[in-house]
Amino acid sequence: MPEVIPPDSVGLVEPQVAQFESPIQLESGKVLESFQLVYETYGTLNADRSNAILVCHALSGNHHVAGYHSMTDKKPGWWNSCIGPGKPIDTNRFFVVGVNNLGGCHGSTGPSSLNPATDKLYGPDFPVVTVVDWVTSQALLADRLGVDCWAAVVGGSLGGMQALQWSIQYPDRLRHAAVIASTPKLTTQNIAFNEVARRAITSDPNFHDGHFYEHHTFPANGLKLARMLGHITYLSDMGMGEKFGRDLRNQAFKFGILDVEFEIESYLNYQGERFSKNFDANTYLLMTRALDYFDPARHHGNDLAAAVSAATCKFFVVAFSTDWRFSPARSEELVNALIEARKPVSYTKIEAPHGHDAFLIPTPRYMDVFHAYMQRVGEEI
Amino acid sequence: MRSDLEIICGWIQPSSRILDLGCGDGTLLAYLQQHKQVQGYGLEIDPNNITACLQKGVNVIEQDLDQDDLSHFKDKSFDLVVMTQALQAVRSPDIMLDEMLRMGRECIITFPNFGHWRLRFYLAQKGRMPMSKTLPYTWYNTPNIHLCTFKDFEELCTQKNIYIKRRTVVDNEHRTRWSNQVFPNLFGQIAIYQVSR
Numbered sequence: 001m002p003e004v005i006p007p008d009s010v011g012l013v014e015p016q017v018a019q020f021e022s023p024i025q026l027e028s029g030k031v032l033e034s035f036q037l038v039y040e041t042y043g044t045l046n047a048d049r050s051n052a053i054l055v056c057h058a059l060s061g062n063h064h065v066a067g068y069h070s071m072t073d074k075k076p077g078w079w080n081s082c083i084g085p086g087k088p089i090d091t092n093r094f095f096v097v098g099v100n101n102l103g104g105c106h107g108s109t110g111p112s113s114l115n116p117a118t119d120k121l122y123g124p125d126f127p128v129v130t131v132v133d134w135v136t137s138q139a140l141l142a143d144r145l146g147v148d149c150w151a152a153v154v155g156g157s158l159g160g161m162q163a164l165q166w167s168i169q170y171p172d173r174l175r176h177a178a179v180i181a182s183t184p185k186l187t188t189q190n191i192a193f194n195e196v197a198r199r200a201i202t203s204d205p206n207f208h209d210g211h212f213y214e215h216h217t218f219p220a221n222g223l224k225l226a227r228m229l230g231h232i233t234y235l236s237d238m239g240m241g242e243k244f245g246r247d248l249r250n251q252a253f254k255f256g257i258l259d260v261e262f263e264i265e266s267y268l269n270y271q272g273e274r275f276s277k278n279f280d281a282n283t284y285l286l287m288t289r290a291l292d293y294f295d296p297a298r299h300h301g302n303d304l305a306a307a308v309s310a311a312t313c314k315f316f317v318v319a320f321s322t323d324w325r326f327s328p329a330r331s332e333e334l335v336n337a338l339i340e341a342r343k344p345v346s347y348t349k350i351e352a353p354h355g356h357d358a359f360l361i362p363t364p365r366y367m368d369v370f371h372a373y374m375q376r377v378g379e380e381i
Numbered sequence: 382m383r384s385d386l387e388i389i390c391g392w393i394q395p396s397s398r399i400l401d402l403g404c405g406d407g408t409l410l411a412y413l414q415q416h417k418q419v420q421g422y423g424l425e426i427d428p429n430n431i432t433a434c435l436q437k438g439v440n441v442i443e444q445d446l447d448q449d450d451l452s453h454f455k456d457k458s459f460d461l462v463v464m465t466q467a468l469q470a471v472r473s474p475d476i477m478l479d480e481m482l483r484m485g486r487e488c489i490i491t492f493p494n495f496g497h498w499r500l501r502f503y504l505a506q507k508g509r510m511p512m513s514k515t516l517p518y519t520w521y522n523t524p525n526i527h528l529c530t531f532k533d534f535e536e537l538c539t540q541k542n543i544y545i546k547r548r549t550v551v552d553n554e555h556r557t558r559w560s561n562q563v564f565p566n567l568f569g570q571i572a573i574y575q576v577s578r
Binding site for chain 1: 420422428432433434435440454455529559
């Protein structure tokens with residue numbers, strides 16, 4: 001918790017809620033009659049509304065991107081390292097919007113919200129939402145905020161997919177897309193990981209086919225396992241080795257199977273435990289599906305260059321050397337398609353030991369290139 | 382701006398689609414974007430240069446010309462492929478030249494002349510690997526692993542049936558003098574070639 005707010009922080013922030021009463025047509029064909037989005041903003045929207053940046057979140061993220069909700073917060077928002085006065089997304093210059101995606105569990109309408117049609121929580125009846133649906137709903141929020149055209153849409157991982165989708169779906173509503181540690185589609189291996197995560201949740205006896213709220217319980221163990229598995233894939237072998245090595249909790253082996261022996265076991269258990277208490281299992285299932293489904297080339301005969309041909313913004317693509325979940329090769333696949341489609345694109349591959357999580361960590365070179373690019377975005381306002 | 386870049390600018394058609402291999406800090410592309418409305422990408426490996434390109438608003442792609450192949454760039458997908466002062470530093474200049482002519486309809490290449498009289502004199506007199514303003518490195522740390530003379534380069538072009546459309550030879554201050562036009566391989570320090578197939 002901060003004793004004083006650091007000068008490069010956006011400070012104390014408060015979530016806001018936008019209620020939408022008109023129905024939204026989802027990619028699945030289903031319709032959501034009404035919904036709400038919870039969001040935060042930092043900085044000031046300028047007079048001609050040209051300095052707005054949308055920050056899209058990844059699987060477990062939310063609208064709380066930067067700053068603190070109270071002086072007793074243990075941690076700031078999830079991308080505090082990159083957003084604030086003087087940081088790459090400089091709030092002295094930009095008006096930054098963070099939004100919890102539809103289907104989320106931090107205030108936007110999702111499985112743990114009340115279904116007005118039944119007066120019960122949606123649970124597993126909440127429709128499957130996709131990256132396309134998120135972008136559609138984010139555009140409605142942009143309308144509400146008076147933002148016709150984002151200076152940039154920025155996101156890491158699943159957030160990067162949304163930035164890319166924006167460029168295809170609303171080409172005239174953004175000037176830049178920053179696609180960080182992301183991919184134009186999941187690999188087979190990635191889908192496989194997601195399936196194991198889903199099975200961990202759905203096979204938990206407390207899952208009750210997604211109706212666990214009515215049983216006043218939740219599939220804590222399944223969600224914990226899903227997160228532990230995910231967490232391994234977000235780190236690199238090298239990064240894990242450097243951080244934990246083969247360090248033991250105690251001096252000597254206990255020769256017990258159920259004991260937590262190694263520091264890495266303890267760490268994963270702790271992270272999984274903490275996550276399972278703060279995240280909704282149905283939302284986790286939805287988010288992994290949205291990841292699996294994302295594949296803009298699919299509607300264009302698997303030709304990614306054709307899929308991005310409608311885009312008119314400039315692209316900034318960043319990958320990290322040890323990211324094996326969304327590896328540099330996946331970013332390069334996107335970059336090559338953008339070049340083929342004759343779109344302006346810059347690409348950097350950052351040497352960082354942190355695996356996929358590197359997009360959240362302010363390593364100097366990452367900050368340098370991010371800063372340089374965003375400065376250019378700012379100059380075009 | 383480096384004067385070889387200035388000369389190159391004069392050779393470039395407005396609105397061309399350009400690939401600059403080893404684009405450095407993006408000076409050439411930034412200038413061409415502004416003055417010739419070109420659409421271009423620069424390939425670069427040095428982190429500081431990449432940041433400088435981003436600051437200038439130059440499209441820069443981080444790629445190691447020696448390690449990663451260029452096969453993802455389609456045949457004739459650029460009007461022009463440029464390589465300034467880098468051909469002598471790549472692992473296989475001959476293969477690079479083929480690749481450049483595959484990706485682009487035309488190429489512009491600049492490189493230092495190892496046949497310049499000062500370098501010949503340096504080697505003859507001192508018996509040591511020549512060093513000069515253009516070639517300030519010692520033999521063991523030089524990035525220039527494939528230095529050649531203008532004659533060597535033109536011989537390679539002949540072998541590969543590469544057509545030399547235009548050639549200018551300049552000295553270190555990038556002046557074109559009568560001496561380096563008459564005896565380019567002796568008096569020219571940097572050559573700028575425009576080639577095609």
